[in-house]
Amino acid sequence: MPPRTCQFCQNARAIIRRPKTGDHVCKECFFNVFETEVHNTIQEAKLFKPGDRVAIGASGGKDSTVLAHVMKTLNERYDYGLNLFLLSIDEGITGYRDDSLETVKRNQQQYDLPLKILSYKELYGWTMDAIVEQVGRKNNCTFCGVFRRQALDRGAASLNVDHIVTGHNADDIAETVLMNIMRGDIARLGRCTLICTQGEDTIRRSKPLKYAYEKEIVMYAYFKKLDYFSTECIYSPDAYRGHARSFLKSLEVARPSVIIDIIRSGEAFEVAQEVVIKEQRKCSRCGYIASNELCKACTLLEGLERGIPKLGIRDGKRKKIEIEATEPDGPLRTIPMFKLPSVMENSQAARTETTAPS
Amino acid sequence: MANDFGLNVTMASGETINLKIQFGGGAELLFGNIRSHEVSIPAIAAATPSGSKQADRPSDITFLIQWMKDNMLKEREGLFVEGETVRPGILVLINDTDWELEGEGDYILQPKDEIVFISTLHGG
Numbered sequence A: 001m002p003p004r005t006c007q008f009c010q011n012a013r014a015i016i017r018r019p020k021t022g023d024h025v026c027k028e029c030f031f032n033v034f035e036t037e038v039h040n041t042i043q044e045a046k047l048f049k050p051g052d053r054v055a056i057g058a059s060g061g062k063d064s065t066v067l068a069h070v071m072k073t074l075n076e077r078y079d080y081g082l083n084l085f086l087l088s089i090d091e092g093i094t095g096y097r098d099d100s101l102e103t104v105k106r107n108q109q110q111y112d113l114p115l116k117i118l119s120y121k122e123l124y125g126w127t128m129d130a131i132v133e134q135v136g137r138k139n140n141c142t143f144c145g146v147f148r149r150q151a152l153d154r155g156a157a158s159l160n161v162d163h164i165v166t167g168h169n170a171d172d173i174a175e176t177v178l179m180n181i182m183r184g185d186i187a188r189l190g191r192c193t194l195i196c197t198q199g200e201d202t203i204r205r206s207k208p209l210k211y212a213y214e215k216e217i218v219m220y221a222y223f224k225k226l227d228y229f230s231t232e233c234i235y236s237p238d239a240y241r242g243h244a245r246s247f248l249k250s251l252e253v254a255r256p257s258v259i260i261d262i263i264r265s266g267e268a269f270e271v272a273q274e275v276v277i278k279e280q281r282k283c284s285r286c287g288y289i290a291s292n293e294l295c296k297a298c299t300l301l302e303g304l305e306r307g308i309p310k311l312g313i314r315d316g317k318r319k320k321i322e323i324e325a326t327e328p329d330g331p332l333r334t335i336p337m338f339k340l341p342s343v344m345e346n347s348q349a350a351r352t353e354t355t356a357p358s
Numbered sequence B: 001m002a003n004d005f006g007l008n009v010t011m012a013s014g015e016t017i018n019l020k021i022q023f024g025g026g027a028e029l030l031f032g033n034i035r036s037h038e039v040s041i042p043a044i045a046a047a048t049p050s051g052s053k054q055a056d057r058p059s060d061i062t063f064l065i066q067w068m069k070d071n072m073l074k075e076r077e078g079l080f081v082e083g084e085t086v087r088p089g090i091l092v093l094i095n096d097t098d099w100e101l102e103g104e105g106d107y108i109l110q111p112k113d114e115i116v117f118i119s120t121l122h123g124g
Ligand SMILES: [Zn+2]
Pocket: A006, A007, A008, A009, A010, A011, A012, A025, A026, A027, A028, A029, A030
């Protein structure tokens, strides 16, 4: 087969067939179109404004490594005027996170960005290794998910940033759309395709790689020779997501546009009834956003500390295992008080001023 | 990094092709956690198990995948092969070009070709 020529520059030899469009593209044109598409995504969603302080959630994996590289490149090329930070969470998983954090530390050098690492151990007093030892391998992902979410917000607050960008790619989002459909989770179906989410009192989260195919992210990392870490978390055989993922990849072989098509479908769903969202308040113990008296992390932590780790875990058919919150006998480890980053307090004040009472 | 996989595997004809095989993105975990391999495979392919491709054709990528499954794969073969090709989600590059531009499984291997397999299925 004679080498194919790039359909963009009509000059260099093509090295990739783009899954989204089927175009045959050379290396330079591929870098260019990949970066430009992320830039366009950012511009269309008006994700940033000059002077914003933005943390890149960095795991050392392919997606966040490519995100860090592209954010740094675009910030310089288009003069976004952003202050970028790398923010990593150390869950305390021996042989997994300790290795990937080494990758993040190298990325810090390579990209010359300030890095903050916050560990479960320092925040909650528990590593994931210790949690798994106590709770076993069944609900450990619940702990990890709740703890990570809050740790990212707290890490962001300590960097005084009000915006976290994460490496979720098009395949991840399509997968989540499928999973929410299969679970009938309408409330999440609407939210999961949003490029940016922000509640009243939460730190903004965005997904600049929302429309970037996993194949292109991996190819980009390969041809740019980016340094990333790849292994599966030793504790998380998320079987359900795994099946959704295999299904999606098989569909993609037959019809590469399927990933974007599923995202577009998710975006187009209109939820007929207003979904009742529980009113948000502040956790009475740690000040983090909560929908009950205690936030999820405080509930889970109390369960760990008191040796009843089922506290706060949803158990399939039964609604929730409620255990009367008796006052603990000894001193209980708690999470330090959460304070919103000061940049947000200012912007909240500004918002209040500009919102006319109705 | 050299290793001892199949260095002396030859068919009756004795003709072999030397190739370089690289793994990335976690695919190496299925191959003894070694990223770079030099292999020597028969120049003439065997028939595919289903009979979809006949024997005595020049070795192509389809045959290479079958050969790797039989000679190199260390564990969890379902994470690498599916039917007669790689599992969806594993990217293949032939001399640094997307195999989708090179005829995928039908590409006929040439001496010193470098074939890269990158998993996209491992954590991001
Ligand atoms: Zn070109």
